[in-house]
Amino acid sequence: MTCINPIEGALSVVTVQFDPVAATNLDEIDKNIDTIRQYVKRAANSFPGVDLIVFPEYSTTGFAYYSYHYLFSTTVPGPETDKLSEIAANAGVWLVASIIEKNSNPDLMPYNGMLIFNPSGDIALKYRKMNPWNPKEPWAPGEEMPVCDGPKGSRLAVMLCYDGDLPEPSREAAWNGATVLIRPSKYMYPWNRVWEITNRARAYENIAYVVAVNTVGEDESYSYFGNSMVVDFEGNVINEMGGTPGMMKVDIFPQTVANARKQRCSNNHLYNLKHRGYTGVPPQGVLTNPYTVYKNWEHVPDEFACAPDTMCPIADTARKILADQKKRITKK
Numbered sequence: 001m002t003c004i005n006p007i008e009g010a011l012s013v014v015t016v017q018f019d020p021v022a023a024t025n026l027d028e029i030d031k032n033i034d035t036i037r038q039y040v041k042r043a044a045n046s047f048p049g050v051d052l053i054v055f056p057e058y059s060t061t062g063f064a065y066y067s068y069h070y071l072f073s074t075t076v077p078g079p080e081t082d083k084l085s086e087i088a089a090n091a092g093v094w095l096v097a098s099i100i101e102k103n104s105n106p107d108l109m110p111y112n113g114m115l116i117f118n119p120s121g122d123i124a125l126k127y128r129k130m131n132p133w134n135p136k137e138p139w140a141p142g143e144e145m146p147v148c149d150g151p152k153g154s155r156l157a158v159m160l161c162y163d164g165d166l167p168e169p170s171r172e173a174a175w176n177g178a179t180v181l182i183r184p185s186k187y188m189y190p191w192n193r194v195w196e197i198t199n200r201a202r203a204y205e206n207i208a209y210v211v212a213v214n215t216v217g218e219d220e221s222y223s224y225f226g227n228s229m230v231v232d233f234e235g236n237v238i239n240e241m242g243g244t245p246g247m248m249k250v251d252i253f254p255q256t257v258a259n260a261r262k263q264r265c266s267n268n269h270l271y272n273l274k275h276r277g278y279t280g281v282p283p284q285g286v287l288t289n290p291y292t293v294y295k296n297w298e299h300v301p302d303e304f305a306c307a308p309d310t311m312c313p314i315a316d317t318a319r320k321i322l323a324d325q326k327k328r329i330t331k332k
Contacts, residue, residue: 004046004047004048004249005048005049007251009152009253009255010152010251010252010253011051011052011150011151011152011154011180011251011252011253011254012047012049012050012051012052012249012250012251013050013051013052013053013054013211013230013249013250013251013252014043014047014050014052014053014054014247014248014249015054015211015213015228015229015230015241015247015248015250016036016039016043016053016054016055016056016213016228016246016247017056017213017214017215017216017226017228017241017245017246017247018035018039018055018056018059018215018216018217018245018246019215019216019217019218019224019245020032020035020056020058020059020060020061020062020063020215021062022061022062022063022064022069022219022220023060023061023062023069023072026072028062029060029061029072029080030083032059032060032061032062033060033080033083033084033087036055036059036060036084036087036097037087039053039055039247040053040087040088040091040093040095041091042247043091043093043247043249044091044092044093046249047249050093050249051093051094051150051151051152052093052094052095052096052150052151052156052211053091053093053094053095053096054096054182054184054211054213055095055096055097055098055184055213056098056184056185056186056213056214056215056228057098057112057114057160057161057184057185057186057215058098058112058186058215059097059098059184060080060084060097060098060099061098061099061100062219063186063219064219064220064221069100070100070109070110070138072100073100073101073102073103073110074099074100074101074102075101075102076099076101076113076115076123076126077123078099078102080099081099081115081123084097084115084117085117085121085122085123086121087117088117088118088119088120088121089117089119089120089121091119092119093119094116094117094118094119094124094150094151095116095117096114096115096116096117096158096182096184096213097114097115097117098112098113098114098115098184099113099114099115100112100113100139101113101126101128103140108140109138109139109140110139110140111128111129111139111140111142112128112129112132112137112139112160113126113127113128113129113142114126114127114129114158114160114182114184115127116148116150116156116158116182124148124149124150124156125146125147125148125156125157125158126146127142127145127146127157127158127160128140128141128142128143128144129141129142129160129161129162129163130142130143130144130145130159130163130169131162131163131165131166131169132162133161133162136221137162145157145159145169145172145173145176146176147173147176147177147178150180150254152254152255153254153255153258154179154180154254155177155178155179155180155254156178156180156182157170157173157176157178157180157181157182158181158182158183158184159173159181159182159183159202160183160184160185161183161184161185161186161187163183164181164183164185164198164199164202164210164212165194165198167201167202167205170202170205170206170208170210171205171206173206173208174206174207174208174270175270178208179208179209179254179257179258180208180209180210180211180252180254180257181202181203181206181208181209181210181211182211182213183199183202183210183211183212183213184213185212185213185214185215186214186215186224187214187215187224187225188222188223188224188225189222189223189224189225192225192227195212195214195225195227196227196229196237199212199229199231199237200231200235200236200237201235203231203232203233203234203235204233204234204235204269205269206233206269206270207233207257207260207261207264207268207269207270208233208257209230209231209232209233209252209254209257210229210230210231211230211250211252212228212229212230212231213228214226214227214228216243216244216245217245225243226241226242226243226244226245227240227241227242227243228240228241228248229241230248230250230252232252233256233257233260238250238252272285274287275287276290
């Protein structure tokens, strides 16, 4: 499923893993955007007919836990999105890249965002990370899982990094029709084994391709192992990268996802979830919801209802660091 020249009907995907600069000013953001620009040029030249190019989480700003990235939050559209739009349009490709999106409520933190640009440079999808990684990510969580039409009959959705550790975000995307789940990440050691497990699980349980793109390198906090991969809807890794910067091209066939969801009897997880035991209770099985975790969403068992400081003292430390940063910035 991988070759340099395009295959008729295939969705040609290029994954790019690199080490973004942890930006402390707008010039460093521009440096990351220029890295994106150069990779897109290389990908379009090296893999003629490429449809979709995906970059990691924090690909424009980088991220380090003692930096002031929230100061560089931007509107959508805005200066950063205009530059990314131009990159997509000049190359005539679908482009997936990150931003930190300004919150309309000035009292709340920005969003960790991801954008999909179409070959005309228009924003086809804007996603706000629904599950920021506690206790280190200070962002306001997003509240919806959008899906957009993509190239070659695909339906695209984004889940960002820790989103993919949970089954619900990808299930929401699949339920909304996504056939390709894009997972840009800044995933670090020691979770390198979990990375593959979760990518394969999200693909298998949702009958969807997963395009998982990770970061490489180090920052003041962690080391990032790369290992970007594309997983088919059976949970098999089609191809994967190592731990160095670079790009990889994979061909996938989203229409086979749609066909499998419509035609499968066994292992049709999306159908079977809401048609339990249709063999024993024909023709549709039991349609009622037996899962109290979803029936009573606002009820949290006592063992999971502890204050964060009790569960994890580092959460309080992270908040104090953030508050101290804000005070110092305000004084300046």
